[in-house]
Amino acid sequence: MNERVTTITMDIVESIRDVLRKHDVTFSEYRAGIMHLARTQGDGEIPLLVDVFFNSTIVEIENRARKGSKAAIQGPYFVPDVPHVNGELAIEASAKDLPKMVMRGKITDQDGKPVAGAVIDVWHSTPQGTYSGIEKHGDLDKKYYRGKISTDANGRYECKSILPVAYQIPNKGPTGMLLEEYMGGHSWRPAHIHYWVQADGKRDLISQAYFEGGEHIEDDCCNGGGTDFMVPEKYEGDVRVMEVDFVLDEAVASLEAAE
Numbered sequence: 001m002n003e004r005v006t007t008i009t010m011d012i013v014e015s016i017r018d019v020l021r022k023h024d025v026t027f028s029e030y031r032a033g034i035m036h037l038a039r040t041q042g043d044g045e046i047p048l049l050v051d052v053f054f055n056s057t058i059v060e061i062e063n064r065a066r067k068g069s070k071a072a073i074q075g076p077y078f079v080p081d082v083p084h085v086n087g088e089l090a091i092e093a094s095a096k097d098l099p100k101m102v103m104r105g106k107i108t109d110q111d112g113k114p115v116a117g118a119v120i121d122v123w124h125s126t127p128q129g130t131y132s133g134i135e136k137h138g139d140l141d142k143k144y145y146r147g148k149i150s151t152d153a154n155g156r157y158e159c160k161s162i163l164p165v166a167y168q169i170p171n172k173g174p175t176g177m178l179l180e181e182y183m184g185g186h187s188w189r190p191a192h193i194h195y196w197v198q199a200d201g202k203r204d205l206i207s208q209a210y211f212e213g214g215e216h217i218e219d220d221c222c223n224g225g226g227t228d229f230m231v232p233e234k235y236e237g238d239v240r241v242m243e244v245d246f247v248l249d250e251a252v253a254s255l256e257a258a259e
């Protein structure tokens, strides 16, 4: 096994031992902890639990090396190979009258030059606070509320949709129990838009945007970056304007090779 794996594994074990000692954890408390992990495994929630608490930390580490826009957590609901869209994401017939938004902005490089032909995957929740293309969310056709959009010659993009809503992570299982009962918190995320920006020769950027005035921006159960990613409240008529610019870093050769 490589040395880094050994070092990190030993550090994780030692930090857990420190917590057990610090709190004089008893044998029955220890058994209860094991049962909680077993339930998390049984319910298939290990990835959820780990992501809720630690994805934001990995993003924080990644961001130390970024000179341009900072990255945000990806969340579990990205779906690859969705269609390119032109100006508007697909909206269900039943949602046509709901409040609208327009996502727009400019993508530039480290020198401030526009990045033409960048591809941005955008995805956001349904009006019910679920995601399309996800079996556990009812398998709504993945064309809805998602799409790839491209920047024009000036590095600009623009695309309409309806407003996403606040999202509650699955809270009936062991992860919800940990957040709500054991930690006295809640299991809500603010309404948000996801972005995954890709351009030739540039480092990929996964980001999110939150809506000024929305709930749970500063007490996001997933520590999603809070006001750093909040977009000021602005309307054109009754359409909410989500203006988000991205500054891309140059591609990192060692990362490309690893992927």
Ligand code: DHB
Residues within 6 Å of the ligand: 048, 051, 052, 073, 074, 075, 076, 077, 167, 168, 169, 170, 189, 222
């Ligand atoms: C989760 C869901 C999201 O939509 C998101 O952006 C982040 C996390 C989740 O269920 O863990």
Ligand code: FE
Residues within 6 Å of the ligand: 075, 077, 167, 192, 194
């Ligand atoms: Fe999300």
